Amino acid sequence: EVQLVQSGAEVKKPGESLKISCKGAGYSFTRHWIGWVRQMPGKGLEWMGTIFPGDSDTRYSPSFQGQVTISADKSISTAYLQWSSLKASDSAMYYCARRVGLSTYEFDYWGHGTLVTVSS
Amino acid sequence: QSALTQPASVSGSPGQSITISCTGASSDVGNYNLVSWYQQYPGKAPKLIIYEDTKRPSGVSNRYSGSKSGNTASLTISGLQAEDEADYHCCSYAGSSTLVFGGGTTLTVL
Numbered sequence: 001e002v003q004l005v006q007s008g009a010e011v012k013k014p015g016e017s018l019k020i021s022c023k024g025a026g027y028s029f030t031r032h033w034i035g036w037v038r039q040m041p042g043k044g045l046e047w048m049g050t051i052f053p054g055d056s057d058t059r060y061s062p063s064f065q066g067q068v069t070i071s072a073d074k075s076i077s078t079a080y081l082q083w084s085s086l087k088a089s090d091s092a093m094y095y096c097a098r099r100v101g102l103s104t105y106e107f108d109y110w111g112h113g114t115l116v117t118v119s120s
Numbered sequence: 121q122s123a124l125t126q127p128a129s130v131s132g133s134p135g136q137s138i139t140i141s142c143t144g145a146s147s148d149v150g151n152y153n154l155v156s157w158y159q160q161y162p163g164k165a166p167k168l169i170i171y172e173d174t175k176r177p178s179g180v181s182n183r184y185s186g187s188k189s190g191n192t193a194s195l196t197i198s199g200l201q202a203e204d205e206a207d208y209h210c211c212s213y214a215g216s217s218t219l220v221f222g223g224g225t226t227l228t229v230l
Contacts, residue, residue: 035219037166044123044224045158045166045209050217059217062121095165105213106156106171113165 002026004034004096004111011117012086019082020114022096029077030054033099035107036070036081040092050099051079086118124149124210124222131228137198140225142210143191148220150191154213157186157195160224161206170195197227205229 007021022034035050049060053072060070072079079096094114097107125143132138142155149155153173158166168177170186173193183198193212197204210222 037221044126045160045211045221046123047211047219047221050219061218097166100171104171105154105219106168106211107158107166108168108177110165110167 002098002109004098004109006094006096006111006114009115009117011119013120014086014088014118016086016118017082017084018086018116019080020094020116022079022081022111024053024077024079024098027098030074032101034072034079035097035099036068036079037095037097037107038064038092039095039113045095048081048094053077053079086116088118088120090116091118092116121214121218121220124212124220126208126210126222126225128223129226129228131230132197132200133230134200134202136200137196138200138227139197140195140208140210140227142193142195142212142222144193144212144220145191148191148212148214149188149193151215152213153188155186155188155193156211157184157193158209158211159206160209166209200229202229 003025005023036048038046048064049070051058053074096111098109100108157170160166173188174186209224214220
């Protein structure tokens with residue numbers, strides 16, 4: 001069974017750093033792109049970026065380029081999303097999701113989400 | 121890269137059909153057959169219900185259908201049921217390995 005297991009909820013202060021994770025199981029982790037999607041409270045979904053764990057090829061949304069870093073450790077089938085200096089406006093739910101195929105762009109499996117709260 | 125435009129809310133009665141629109145541009149929706157739709161219940165992760173404009177994943181009810189005309193994609197739900205009450209999000213490939221989502225639409229079953 002394909003699963004994406006995300007790390008738990010985080011409460012941080014502005015200016016702090018954070019790295020959240022997404023562990024894939026039940027499929028070949030290195031053969032599917034993993035995307036990160038933000039959902040601010042009461043709002044729609046926003047694509048942040050995608051990484052191919054096989055070679056760490058990474059693409060970012062222009063809106064998030066330079067604001068976050070996406071990485072992966074294929075040896076432990078885990079993708080990451082990290083911030084070096086959080087802002088209150090980073091408070092949101094963050095989902096990781098698996099892209100179906102190399103030349104397709106829909107997400108067929110999603111993690112349960114990681115809630116990030118940034119507050120002083 | 122602007123977000124796709126969806127109506128904030130739609131509603132319908134049980135048994136009726138509703139359509140949710142998703143308007144983009146010639147650089148995304150209108151240029152690729154790569155629009156997908158996701159259903160999301162409150163507090164839950166999204167679920168894929170339509171991909172590549174019109175295709176349904178295995179296990180998704182045939183009451184859900186996708187279509188596209190020009191820069192506007194549409195999701196139609198026929199035979200509306202109470203369980204269809206959820207948020208619906210469209211997403212399109214926008215070139216250069218980038219994606220863009222719509223703002224989401226809340227469906228209320230009256």
